[in-house]
Amino acid sequence: MELTLTNFHHPTACRLVITLVALALVFGAVGCVDLPWDRTVEVETLTIGVERTAVNSLILIAASQKYFASNWLDVKIKEYPSGLAAVNGMMNQEVDLSTASEFVTVGKAFESERVRALASIDKFIHIYLVARKDRGIAVHMDLVGKKIGVPLKTAAEFYLGRFLELNGLSLEQVTLVNVAPPDFESALVNGEVDAVQAWQPYVKIIEDRMDGSIIAWPAQSEQASYAVLLGRDAWIKDHPQLVKRFLTALAQADDYIENHPDESRDIIQKELALDPAYMDEIWPQHQFQLALDQSMIVAMEDEARWMIKNHLTPSTQTPVFLDYIDADGLQSVDPGAVRIIR
Numbered sequence: 001m002e003l004t005l006t007n008f009h010h011p012t013a014c015r016l017v018i019t020l021v022a023l024a025l026v027f028g029a030v031g032c033v034d035l036p037w038d039r040t041v042e043v044e045t046l047t048i049g050v051e052r053t054a055v056n057s058l059i060l061i062a063a064s065q066k067y068f069a070s071n072w073l074d075v076k077i078k079e080y081p082s083g084l085a086a087v088n089g090m091m092n093q094e095v096d097l098s099t100a101s102e103f104v105t106v107g108k109a110f111e112s113e114r115v116r117a118l119a120s121i122d123k124f125i126h127i128y129l130v131a132r133k134d135r136g137i138a139v140h141m142d143l144v145g146k147k148i149g150v151p152l153k154t155a156a157e158f159y160l161g162r163f164l165e166l167n168g169l170s171l172e173q174v175t176l177v178n179v180a181p182p183d184f185e186s187a188l189v190n191g192e193v194d195a196v197q198a199w200q201p202y203v204k205i206i207e208d209r210m211d212g213s214i215i216a217w218p219a220q221s222e223q224a225s226y227a228v229l230l231g232r233d234a235w236i237k238d239h240p241q242l243v244k245r246f247l248t249a250l251a252q253a254d255d256y257i258e259n260h261p262d263e264s265r266d267i268i269q270k271e272l273a274l275d276p277a278y279m280d281e282i283w284p285q286h287q288f289q290l291a292l293d294q295s296m297i298v299a300m301e302d303e304a305r306w307m308i309k310n311h312l313t314p315s316t317q318t319p320v321f322l323d324y325i326d327a328d329g330l331q332s333v334d335p336g337a338v339r340i341i342r
Contacts, residue, residue: 043069046242047076049086049095051181052272053201055227056099057288058121058253060271061264065256067249073242075249081182084154087115087230096235097246102226102296103155106303109319114233116326118243119337120296121250122227123287127159128203129219131195132188137215140167149179149193155225158303160197161310163219171310185209200282201274224287226296236326243329247290251333254290291337292330297321 050056059077062068068075080086083100084107090098091113099121108115131137135146143164150156161171179187184198185206197219198206206214229250236243257264269279304318327338 041072043072043074044242045074045076046097046246047078047095049078049080049089049098051081051083051086051099052079053199054126054268054272054282054286055122055124057257057264057268057286058250058290059099061256061267062249062253064267064271065253067252067256068246070252071245071249073245073249075246081180082151082154083227084151085180090230090232091115093232096239096242097229097231099227099229101155102228102300103158103303104153105228105230105324106300106307106319106321107153107313109300109321109324110304110307110313110315115230116233116236116324117292117296118229118231118236118326119247119250119290119292119330120226120228121288121290123224123289124227124285125218125220125222125224126200126203126282126285127156127197127219127225128199128216129160129163129195129197130184130188130203130206130214130216132191132210133213133215135194137194140169140217143169143195144173145175146194147175147177147192148195148197149177149184149187150197151180152176152178156197156199156219157312158306159219159221159223159225161306162221162223163217166221188214200285201272201278204278204281223299226299228296231326233326236329240329243326244332247329247333250290251337254288257288289337290330290334291339292325292327293339294341297325297340 048059050059063075063077078095080089084104086098087100087104087108089095105115105117136142137146148160150160164170164174177193179193179196181202184196184202187193188196188206189209203216207216265279265283269276300321301318307313308316322342325340327340331338
């Protein structure tokens with residue numbers, strides 16, 4: 001039957017038109033699965049600076065599962081060699097948000113930088129002190145007088161100081177050399193330093209290169225570090241809806257990791273180009289969760305006191321870290337995830 005204006009109201013014609021429209025909608029949806037459904041909401045671009053390691057798995061999962069897109073966000077991920085570098089990039093307005101350890105947040109608070117923690121996305125233990133045996137290092141006391149490479153003003157410096165103290169040593173008994181994470185391997189291999197305070201995946205790279213000629217000590221003494229989502233105070237105030245959308249996507253990623261642990265692990269392994277044996281080793285070292293816990297505040301206060309004691313800041317007063325936290329976004333997304341005392 002030919003469809004014309006004169007026979008359009010024929011029952012068979014109407015059914016055919018409805019069917020064609022339905023099929024068009026279905027195939028149109030299939031072709032746009034990575035785009036938001038609600039076309040009345042504008043898709044906005046957001047940039048985030050990260051170090052490309054497993055601590056940022058919530059962000060990588062949110063991207064791979066299209067959670068950012070389903071929350072009307074076009075998220076651009078910019079890689080930095082460390083969390084500190086990512087935060088510095090954010091302060092220079094290279095990116096909108098960044099992630100770094102809570103120790104970096106402590107340092108920025110001492111410098112009165114207007115940064116705010118929006119949430120933590122991981123608790124992890126993956127920092128090691130890796131030393132060359134041919135430099136006469138076999139036990140902790142052999143570190144006296146040695147040169148240790150460490151990225152200064154990062155959590156690695158704090159954990160190195162704490163590791164030395166717990167083993168009867170002090171920072172004054174070693175020489176610190178500022179080494180960026182991508183240079184850990186070359187600095188140790190080339191003999192520029194006798195040891196490095198490094199983290200995964202750099203530790204694995206060093207072990208593969210120098211198998212049998214190094215000794216590696218876990219350096220965090222079972223004290224977990226936090227990967228923290230940070231933003232500039234002014235940017236957060238100007239973009240409350242973007243913050244909420246971003247945190248919603250991370251909450252969805254959190255649920256995905258909890259409900260699909262094996263699939264999540266496979267995604268991160270592929271995303272970071274890691275081998276299965278290495279994933280077996282590092283995956284249990286992470287606790288991925290979107291939260292704001294009082295334990296993070298306690299850790300930051302402990303680190304601040306350590307910085308004051310070791311004269312790493314001219315300040316003599318511990319900052320009020322609640323002033324460096326913005327819980328409004330997470331409170332609106334998941335009130336139960338906010339567990340700080342105000």
